[in-house]
Amino acid sequence: MPHKKPAPNPNEEGGPAQGRRDFLKQSSLLAAIAAMPPLLVKAADAQLDEKAAAYFEKLPLSVEVNGVTHRLSIEPRTTLLDLLREQLALTGTKKGCDHGQCGACTVHVDGQRVLSCLSLAVMQEGKKVTTIEGLANGENLHPMQEAFIKHDGFQCGYCTPGQIMSGIACIREGHAGSDDEIREYMSGNICRCGAYPNIVKAIADVKKGGQRI
Amino acid sequence: MINFEYIRVATAKAAVDALVKDGVAQWIAGGTNLVDLMKKGVTAPQKLIDINNLALKEIKKEGSKLRIGALALNSAVADSELVQKEQPLLAQALQAGASQQIRNMATVGGNMMQRTRCPYFYNTDMPCNKRQPGQGCGALKGYNRMHAIFGASDKCIAVHPSDMCVALAALDATVQVTGPKGSRSIPFLSFHRLPGELPQKDNTLERGELITGIEIPQNAFAKSTHYLKVRDRSSYAFALVSVAAAVDMQRNAIRDVRLAMGGVAHKPWRLTAAENFLKGKEATEANFGQAAQLAIQGAKGYGHNNFKLKLAPNAIVEALKTAVGKS
Numbered sequence: 001m002p003h004k005k006p007a008p009n010p011n012e013e014g015g016p017a018q019g020r021r022d023f024l025k026q027s028s029l030l031a032a033i034a035a036m037p038p039l040l041v042k043a044a045d046a047q048l049d050e051k052a053a054a055y056f057e058k059l060p061l062s063v064e065v066n067g068v069t070h071r072l073s074i075e076p077r078t079t080l081l082d083l084l085r086e087q088l089a090l091t092g093t094k095k096g097c098d099h100g101q102c103g104a105c106t107v108h109v110d111g112q113r114v115l116s117c118l119s120l121a122v123m124q125e126g127k128k129v130t131t132i133e134g135l136a137n138g139e140n141l142h143p144m145q146e147a148f149i150k151h152d153g154f155q156c157g158y159c160t161p162g163q164i165m166s167g168i169a170c171i172r173e174g175h176a177g178s179d180d181e182i183r184e185y186m187s188g189n190i191c192r193c194g195a196y197p198n199i200v201k202a203i204a205d206v207k208k209g210g211q212r213i
Numbered sequence: 214m215i216n217f218e219y220i221r222v223a224t225a226k227a228a229v230d231a232l233v234k235d236g237v238a239q240w241i242a243g244g245t246n247l248v249d250l251m252k253k254g255v256t257a258p259q260k261l262i263d264i265n266n267l268a269l270k271e272i273k274k275e276g277s278k279l280r281i282g283a284l285a286l287n288s289a290v291a292d293s294e295l296v297q298k299e300q301p302l303l304a305q306a307l308q309a310g311a312s313q314q315i316r317n318m319a320t321v322g323g324n325m326m327q328r329t330r331c332p333y334f335y336n337t338d339m340p341c342n343k344r345q346p347g348q349g350c351g352a353l354k355g356y357n358r359m360h361a362i363f364g365a366s367d368k369c370i371a372v373h374p375s376d377m378c379v380a381l382a383a384l385d386a387t388v389q390v391t392g393p394k395g396s397r398s399i400p401f402l403s404f405h406r407l408p409g410e411l412p413q414k415d416n417t418l419e420r421g422e423l424i425t426g427i428e429i430p431q432n433a434f435a436k437s438t439h440y441l442k443v444r445d446r447s448s449y450a451f452a453l454v455s456v457a458a459a460v461d462m463q464r465n466a467i468r469d470v471r472l473a474m475g476g477v478a479h480k481p482w483r484l485t486a487a488e489n490f491l492k493g494k495e496a497t498e499a500n501f502g503q504a505a506q507l508a509i510q511g512a513k514g515y516g517h518n519n520f521k522l523k524l525a526p527n528a529i530v531e532a533l534k535t536a537v538g539k540s
């Protein structure tokens with residue numbers, strides 16, 4: 001995927017207008033690519049990537065992130081993770097493996113924990129996304145954030161946003177009944193530093209505290 | 214990932230029509246397998262048809278059968294009280310698969326359609342007949358620790374990676390599909406296929422056939438079921454081998470039993486000979502052991518996966534013991 005510099009919402013609607021000429025260019029290139037055998041398209045992909053992308057039609061997307069509604073125009077191949085990090089400059093959500101194997105990119109969509117690296121942004125139309133940046137209430141940290149600090153639930157911190165998002169969902173789902181259950185239902189969040197025992201302690205503590213989270 | 218067009222459809226008919234019209238299109242449900250494969254360049258559809266707005270999420274009783282819509286989420290099925298009460302084996306198998314985040318995205322239909330996890334299939338620099346027919350099978354003489362011991366061909370020795378499907382194969386589920394030529398119902402064991410000469414074909418669906426749901430007939434197994442998954446770490450990994458066991462006990466005798474294995478073949482592998490042996494017998498470890506030996510007759514290792522020839526029968530015995538409460 002092309003890496004764009006994180007700039008504040010470059011793709012919010014109202015950006016550079018697309019004229020009729022641009023549209024014509026798009027449709028002719030689309031036709032050209034469609035006529036190529038798939039293998040050739042793949043081979044050409046490496047060089048064509050950046051250029052061709054500009055010609056593909058962008059799609060409108062309206063999505064609420066941490067309580068703010070964004071009206072965007074995006075390429076269909078943009079993942080939710082890249083949208084958050086590269087276009088909305090919300091870099092709290094981490095990219096670990098980018099293939100569903102580590103959990104670093106965990107966010108909530110309509111209250112459910114999902115992997116943003118395997119979610120296409122266009123498929124989030126009308127949905128409510130919560131990221132690590134949306135948890136604190138002003139200066140007051142979320143109880144799960146407090147608990148991770150209190151129990152030393154991290155070392156390098158790279159997996160932590162994903163762990164926290166996942167931990168909150170784990171309690172809400174009713175899957176934090178015992179340390180064993182927490183371990184099983186947190187198994188989608190890998191921690192290279194091995195902070196697991198303290199992560200389990202932090203989640204169990206919040207669960208025991210009984211606050212609404 | 215190369216770019217693609219994207220559309221949404223609202224009905225099964227629109228989904229089928231859109232796919233049939235467009236030879237380069239593919240449906241997307243949870244996306245947990247498809248997006249991954251697209252990122253790796255294993256597949257490159259030029260158009261995605263989002264089927265998530267189809268009304269196919271329901272989990273309900275229909276007469277004596279349990280019906281589950283193709284778009285029901287893996288987590289919704291695993292957590293459903295109805296499923297846990299009537300078909301606990303299915304809930305157990307789903308809970309053993311992937312992670313809660315992935316189960317929150319993955320659908321029943323997508324789970325059935327997921328591609329193999331053979332590392333050669335995933336790596337576009339390697340030869341693979343499934344990805345590119347005629348290239349040869351990299352795993353056959355390569356690193357084949359995860360691969361099949363039953364029903365493979367020299368064209369492909371991959372296994373189907375799903376846990377859910379192993380339970381559905383044991384429970385005699387049927388698959389409801391609708392396509393350009395109308396609707397039909399496929400017995401679960403005829404849904405996935407063996408590689409034979411066509412390893413690129415994972416299943417018996419025709420192009421344009423959409424899975425709308427599955428049905429599980431009523432059974433008397435709910436009290437004695439177990440899904441045993443043996444893997445390299447205790448969770449969040451694909452199965453080396455897995456066993457779905459469902460037993461209907463009458464005092465200490467086995468009135469009826471269903472057994473299927475995962476991680477051993479190109480499709481969920483039903484153990485009919487072992488089932489037939491066990492029917493009417495006492496639930497003893499000796500009988501389980503004999504059944505397991507019957508079950509692995511004809512199994513064949515390819516080198517790195519020879520350990521499965523021992524692991525499989527042991528897993529069968531363990532699963533049966535746990536199912537009937539004797540472990």
Ligand SMILES: Cc1cc2nc3c(=O)[nH]c(=O)nc-3n(C[C@H](O)[C@H](O)[C@H](O)COP(=O)(O)OP(=O)(O)OC[C@H]3O[C@@H](n4cnc5c(N)ncnc54)[C@H](O)[C@@H]3O)c2cc1C
Binds near residue numbers: 249309315326375
């Ligand atoms: C890290 C990781 C670990 C995993 N571990 C496990 C595991 O341990 N056990 C396990 O069983 N699975 C595991 N999975 C796989 C996961 O279960 C599948 O990716 C998931 O079930 C696919 O469902 P989906 O809805 O996301 O499918 P998608 O990715 O949306 O689609 C997959 C395919 O199915 C087709 N399709 C989807 N719906 C239909 C339909 N209704 N009719 C016809 N075709 C359809 C699509 O066109 C596509 O080709 C794992 C996945 C990941 C990423």
Ligand code: SF4
Binds near residue numbers: 344350371
């Ligand atoms: S086992 Fe099948 S999927 Fe794996 S390399 Fe061989 S042909 Fe490809």
Ligand code: FES
Binds near residue numbers: 096101115117118
């Ligand atoms: S970055 Fe999404 S799971 Fe690793």
Ligand code: FES
Binds near residue numbers: 194
């Ligand atoms: S704290 Fe370093 S990866 Fe978890």
